[in-house]
Amino acid sequence: MAGQVQFAKMNGLGNEIIVADMRGRADRIAPHAAIALDHDPATKFDQIMAIHDPRTVGTEAYIEIINSDGSQAQACGNGMRCVVQALSAETDKRAFTFETIAGILTAQEHADGQISVDMGIPRFDWRDIPLAEPFHDTRRIELQIGPIDAPVLHSPSVASMGNPHAIFWVDQDVWTYDLERFGPLLENHPIFPERANISIAHVTSRNALTLRTWERGAGLTRACGSAACAAAASAARTGRTDRTVTVTVPGGPLLIEWLDNDHVIMTGPAEWEFAGSLDPQTGAWQREEAASSQGAA
Numbered sequence: 383m384a385g386q387v388q389f390a391k392m393n394g395l396g397n398e399i400i401v402a403d404m405r406g407r408a409d410r411i412a413p414h415a416a417i418a419l420d421h422d423p424a425t426k427f428d429q430i431m432a433i434h435d436p437r438t439v440g441t442e443a444y445i446e447i448i449n450s451d452g453s454q455a456q457a458c459g460n461g462m463r464c465v466v467q468a469l470s471a472e473t474d475k476r477a478f479t480f481e482t483i484a485g486i487l488t489a490q491e492h493a494d495g496q497i498s499v500d501m502g503i504p505r506f507d508w509r510d511i512p513l514a515e516p517f518h519d520t521r522r523i524e525l526q527i528g529p530i531d532a533p534v535l536h537s538p539s540v541a542s543m544g545n546p547h548a549i550f551w552v553d554q555d556v557w558t559y560d561l562e563r564f565g566p567l568l569e570n571h572p573i574f575p576e577r578a579n580i581s582i583a584h585v586t587s588r589n590a591l592t593l594r595t596w597e598r599g600a601g602l603t604r605a606c607g608s609a610a611c612a613a614a615a616s617a618a619r620t621g622r623t624d625r626t627v628t629v630t631v632p633g634g635p636l637l638i639e640w641l642d643n644d645h646v647i648m649t650g651p652a653e654w655e656f657a658g659s660l661d662p663q664t665g666a667w668q669r670e671e672a673a674s675s676q677g678a679a
């Protein structure tokens with residue numbers, strides 16, 4: 383299917399997001415187009431949120447989430463906030479229901495511009511994450527990295543927020559760990575048949591933790607919303623924190639609330655950077671200034 387589509391380059395606490403408007407089209411953004419966009423410094427991103435026509439009655443849109451390596455993800459909390467901001471700017475709507483490969487989720491923009499996303503129910507069964515072998519207590523699984531008798535990171539909690547997460551608890555500043563080195567090894571460890579997002583978490587009070595994440599398919603990012611949710615739920619589940627936690631990621635704070643109905647609500651900002659148009663098949667793109675001569679401004 384030929385022709386360019388509009389996109390907005392945005393970010394959610396520094397998680398680099400491209401929101402692409404694929405409504406009215408039957409094709410999808412090709413993995414190699416995504417990789418080409420990621421290789422251009424101006425459009426380098428962590429996730430593309432492709433807005434497609436709704437597939438289910440009662441939803442506003444179907445959202446496909448694409449990592450910078452071209453793979454698909456089931457969840458992207460920061461990207462979802464960007465989608466809400468982009469769509470609320472085009473209508474009066476402030477509350478949305480979306481569908482992703484992982485199911486239906488709701489989100490809303492508040493009067494102060496902050497956006498809350500219901501990230502759904504965390505799952506902890508080893509088959510749901512998934513893990514390659516049975517672990518009956520996923521609050522702490524046997525996995526470590528570094529010297530066998532003095533591991534640098536060990537015994538992570540694991541959880542699914544639709545996508546797979548492992549959270550390693552540490553006692554020191556999260557910046558003292560070489561996540562760039564350990565991240566890829568753990569992401570691709572055979573215990574995770576669908577790979578995993580790898581986080582290190584430092585609990586600083588009953589209501590606060592700091593978090594850095596090596597994302598599956600995207601590498602180190604300044605923010606990972608689903609990891610913040612997985613970490614907050616795992617911290618509460620292991621007795622480290624209460625159920626309402628401020629998770630500070632490199633890009634800033636996210637408020638995570640694990641409600642009594644089991645749903646995890648993530649609240650944070652989204653920021654618009656620039657607009658343009660892109661070719662979903664090749665990744666060729668131009669800024670809106672250039673596109674405006676074609677009447678697309």
Ligand SMILES: N[C@H](CCC[C@H](N)C(=O)O)C(=O)O
Binds near residue numbers: 454458460606609
């Ligand atoms: N940045 C995203 C997570 C993307 C997840 C992706 N890396 C995967 O699961 O493959 C977030 O804010 O939740």
